[in-house]
Amino acid sequence: MTVAELNNYIKEKLEGDLFLNNIWLKGEISNFKFHYSGHMYFTLKDAQATIKCVMFRSRCSNLKFLPENGMGVVARGRVGVYERDGQYQLYIEEMQPDGIGTLYIAFQQLKEKLEKEGLFNQELKKKIPRLPKRVAVVTSPTGAAVRDIITVLHRRCPHIEILLIPVAVQGENAPPEIARAIEMVNAYGQADVIIVGRGGGSLEELWAFNTEIVARSIFASSIPVVSAVGHETDFTIADFVADLRAPTPSAAAELVAPNYLELVQRFAELQERLVLGINFYLQKNRNRLEVCMKSRAMSRPMDLIQSLVQKLDYTVVRLEQAMRGFHREKGNRFRVACAGLNNLNPLATLERGYAVCRDKVTGSPKTTISQFRVGETVEIILRDGLVDCTVERTEEGNS
Numbered sequence: 098m099t100v101a102e103l104n105n106y107i108k109e110k111l112e113g114d115l116f117l118n119n120i121w122l123k124g125e126i127s128n129f130k131f132h133y134s135g136h137m138y139f140t141l142k143d144a145q146a147t148i149k150c151v152m153f154r155s156r157c158s159n160l161k162f163l164p165e166n167g168m169g170v171v172a173r174g175r176v177g178v179y180e181r182d183g184q185y186q187l188y189i190e191e192m193q194p195d196g197i198g199t200l201y202i203a204f205q206q207l208k209e210k211l212e213k214e215g216l217f218n219q220e221l222k223k224k225i226p227r228l229p230k231r232v233a234v235v236t237s238p239t240g241a242a243v244r245d246i247i248t249v250l251h252r253r254c255p256h257i258e259i260l261l262i263p264v265a266v267q268g269e270n271a272p273p274e275i276a277r278a279i280e281m282v283n284a285y286g287q288a289d290v291i292i293v294g295r296g297g298g299s300l301e302e303l304w305a306f307n308t309e310i311v312a313r314s315i316f317a318s319s320i321p322v323v324s325a326v327g328h329e330t331d332f333t334i335a336d337f338v339a340d341l342r343a344p345t346p347s348a349a350a351e352l353v354a355p356n357y358l359e360l361v362q363r364f365a366e367l368q369e370r371l372v373l374g375i376n377f378y379l380q381k382n383r384n385r386l387e388v389c390m391k392s393r394a395m396s397r398p399m400d401l402i403q404s405l406v407q408k409l410d411y412t413v414v415r416l417e418q419a420m421r422g423f424h425r426e427k428g429n430r431f432r433v434a435c436a437g438l439n440n441l442n443p444l445a446t447l448e449r450g451y452a453v454c455r456d457k458v459t460g461s462p463k464t465t466i467s468q469f470r471v472g473e474t475v476e477i478i479l480r481d482g483l484v485d486c487t488v489e490r491t492e493e494g495n496s
Contacts, residue, residue: 149187232257233290234246236295452479
């Protein structure tokens with residue numbers, strides 16, 4: 098076995114281990130090097146051991162902090178082998194400063210779980226109403242966030258009714274209170290949209306909005322929910338589940354409430370366009386009416402009627418001529434047909450001096466000499482009657 102084959106064998110063994118393919122590791126950064134290629138190379142160490150680490154450029158772009166020597170971090174990645182040096186190392190996928198590591202892992206695990214269940218699907222997001230009449234605000238009644246939301250809502254649209262549901266937004270009681278408040282608003286059924294949020298704070302202070310109970314209550318809400326948690330850089334589970342994420346509480350109010358003055362201006366523009374449209378329509382049809390009134394049909398209607406009467410007279414004359422021609426043609430054809438039929442009439446033959454001889458009993462015509470017997474009585478039909486005759490002699494041949 099060669100060295101390369103051995104390293105490759107060990108690599109396959111490590112990469113085949115499910116545990117080593119996705120592990121969380123906590124340690125202190127040392128020997129940090131940010132390569133010009135964009136990759137990061139460093140060592141994670143604790144009091145007893147060290148491990149080489151690499152974080153490739155595509156993953157480094159997702160970091161929200163700059164690592165440095167001596168910094169404690171929690172990193173997730175897979176253990177693999179760099180075959181050239183025969184060195185195993187941690188290939189890091191994501192990394193957070195230590196200290197929030199436990200919460201961050203919990204955040205990631207819940208996020209992955211809910212995402213697999215479909216709670217983040219964009220297709221399930223409800224549309225935020227364009228002109229809400231009543232907005233429910235689920236937040237602390239004493240924080241700056243509620244003042245910002247109310248101020249912006251009143252400034253942008255004074256006619257919007259605000260339904261404030263006071264809840265704790267941090268601490269142990271916050272998650273069930275927030276979830277219950279969302280359920281109450283849905284049971285009440287009089288709000289068009291719900292704003293759920295609070296002002297900025299640490300990850301621990303915002304944690305209520307990273308809990309499963311709050312996420313599921315937002316998802317179950319039949320009323321659209323806007324999340325407004327912390328500052329623009331803060332992302333919580335509630336943001337992913339909500340129908341719309343606002344970067345701040347003030348922004349949530351901006352997104353929910355239409356600008357009243359803009360609506361008034363827009364209404365005025367539409368009203369002006371409507372009036373112009375109606376006037377144009379009326380003027381257009383008034384012009385058409387004037388043209389119609391000046392037409393001959395409207396100014397001298399009898400001329401049109403007389404013209405039509407004259408046209409009707411001509412039509413009647415042509416119709417009568419056509420009917421006479423039709424009858425004349427049909428009469429001629431009838432007479433020709435009658436003449437043809439008359440030629441075929443046996444009575445016409447009798448008129449010319451011929452007679453028909455037939456059996457007196459059966460009435461069938463006798464046309465050959467063989468049909469006659471001496472002493473037999475036959476009928477002779479003439480033009481104007483018939484004669485009974487007795488056969489005295491028969492003789493074949495021309496008479």
